Amino acid sequence: MILAFDIITLIFLVVTALIALRVKDLLAASMVFGIYSFLICLLWAQMNAVDVAFTEAAVGAGVSAVFMIATVFQTTRRSKD
Amino acid sequence: MKFLGLIAVLITGGLMLLASNDFPDWADSESPANNKADLSQKYVTDTLELTEVPNMVTAVLADYRGFDTMFETVVIFVAGIAIIAVLRPVNHDYSLPQPDDEDPDLIVLMTCRLLIPVIQLFALYVVAHGHHSPGGGFQGGVMLGASFILYALAYGLPKALVRLSEKRAITLAVIGILIYAGFGLATQFLGRNFLDYGVLYKIMPGVETEAWARSHSMLGVEIGVAFTVTAIMFAIYANLSTRGRLDRGL
Numbered sequence: 628m629i630l631a632f633d634i635i636t637l638i639f640l641v642v643t644a645l646i647a648l649r650v651k652d653l654l655a656a657s658m659v660f661g662i663y664s665f666l667i668c669l670l671w672a673q674m675n676a677v678d679v680a681f682t683e684a685a686v687g688a689g690v691s692a693v694f695m696i697a698t699v700f701q702t703t704r705r706s707k708d
Numbered sequence: 709m710k711f712l713g714l715i716a717v718l719i720t721g722g723l724m725l726l727a728s729n730d731f732p733d734w735a736d737s738e739s740p741a742n743n744k745a746d747l748s749q750k751y752v753t754d755t756l757e758l759t760e761v762p763n764m765v766t767a768v769l770a771d772y773r774g775f776d777t778m779f780e781t782v783v784i785f786v787a788g789i790a791i792i793a794v795l796r797p798v799n800h801d802y803s804l805p806q807p808d809d810e811d812p813d814l815i816v817l818m819t820c821r822l823l824i825p826v827i828q829l830f831a832l833y834v835v836a837h838g839h840h841s842p843g844g845g846f847q848g849g850v851m852l853g854a855s856f857i858l859y860a861l862a863y864g865l866p867k868a869l870v871r872l873s874e875k876r877a878i879t880l881a882v883i884g885i886l887i888y889a890g891f892g893l894a895t896q897f898l899g900r901n902f903l904d905y906g907v908l909y910k911i912m913p914g915v916e917t918e919a920w921a922r923s924h925s926m927l928g929v930e931i932g933v934a935f936t937v938t939a940i941m942f943a944i945y946a947n948l949s950t951r952g953r954l955d956r957g958l
Contacts (some may be wrong), residue, residue, distance in 0.1 A: 677842040680767040681834075685850040688942055693857055697949035 632673060640666045641643035653699045752903030760923040761839040769844065770926040771861050774903040777887050777929075781845075781936050788940035792874070795952030802954065812862050820862040826857040835934045839923060846932035849937025856942040865946060865956060874946065874954065875940040891925055891932075 638648040643666060664687030671680035732739030741748055751764060751772070761767040769777050829857035831851035838844030849911035872880075890905040900907040906918035915921050946954055 678763075678844070678847075681842045681847050682850075685847045685854070688859070690850050690854055690945075693854070694944060694948055697945060700949065701951055 629673065636666055636669055637678040639697075640670075653702060654696065655690060656693035657699055658684070660695060661688050664692070718827025753942075758919055758922070759926070760917075760919040761926060763839055764843060765842075766839045766844055766926060766930075769890075770839070770929050771903075771905060771923075773921055774892075774929065777893070777933070778885075781885055781888060781933050784940050785814070785885060785936055786882065788876075788943050791944050792947050795947045797952055800953055809906070812864070814901050816862050819860055824859055827858070828852060831934075832853065835930055836927070838930045839926050843849070845910055845933025848930075850936035850941055852934065852938040856938070857945045860945065860949075865954065866949060868942075869946065869954060870940055874943055877943040877946075880939035881936045881943075884932045884937075884939070887932030887935065888929050891929055 637646060640663065643663040647656050650656050650659065664683055666679045668683040671677075673684055684697050688693060732741075735742075735886060735958055737743060751768060755767045757762045758763060759767050759771055761771075786857045828851075831848045833848075834843035834851060835848030836850065856872055859871070891905065891908070894911070895907055896903050898901055898907045898910060907921070908925055909915045909921035910920050912921055912924060915924060950956065
């Protein structure tokens with residue numbers, strides 16, 4: 628059961644990493660980064676590293692996603708030059 | 709150029725894979741982490757007795773490796789200062805009247821009014837119970853900072869800056885580091901090494917043993933970390949979302 632969970636999470640992890648790299652929209656990329664962090668958080672929790680999982684959920688999936696989105700809102704769709 | 713980049717990535721990745729061969733196997737009893745003077749065994753068996761802290765992770769983080777954690781806090785502080793310094797516009801009059809935000813939507817307003825106290829209460833619980841359950845200063849501080857960010861998102865940045873202005877945020881961050889370093893200095897004045905909390909039982913009221921002094925000092929240190937992280941998280945958000953102008957947020 629745990630092995631199946633691991634494999635599914637790891638596959639999703641690779642898929643989200645590839646999506647975050649390939650997708651053109653910066654807002655979508657930062658959302659996918661949030662999902663990526665949350666999947667890593669699940670893996671930490673599965674390995675009984677609850678403290679690390681907590682940090683990953685708060686910092687990785689929470690605040691750093693907000694920071695990235697706040698930065699994306701300061702960009703424009705087309706470059707000025 | 710793309711081809712050269714691919715080659716560079718392949719070589720770096722290959723070198724990293726090659727180097728990972730030298731890592732010890734999972735649960736290898738001969739690896740330095742497992743057999744060097746039985747270090748990790750000592751953490752597992754003796755932590756509760758020596759520090760009265762059930763959560764070993766916090767004991768290692770805030771006590772045995774307190775020096776490391778102190779400078780981690782300083783790193784967060786320096787990161788915040790650096791972001792503020794990079795984003796700050798050179799000639800910008802901060803005393804100009806801020807453009808008024810339109811009133812927030814009723815649903816958003818009520819949701820935030822219900823959510824923010826719960827988030828802050830849980831964040832304080834996470835900080836205060838860092839040595840008994842998962843959590844601690846970093847996690848609790850991030851959640852407390854996130855509650856301020858939520859406030860700024862719902863009510864607009866100017867109103868949030870009234871609650872936690874940038875000056876106040878930086879002062880709070882410095883106070884957090886000073887609390888941490890103050891615990892270290894106090895132990896030095898009592899004749900021990902920097903951050904060797906055990907000796908603080910002499911000046912803590914109602915504390916008889918070294919173990920309890922270490923437990924309470926860990927709580928104090930976590931509170932210092934939480935101060936710094938809360939303030940810096942909000943300062944980073946305020947500067948990132950306005951390009952350092954601190955006018956109208958998202």
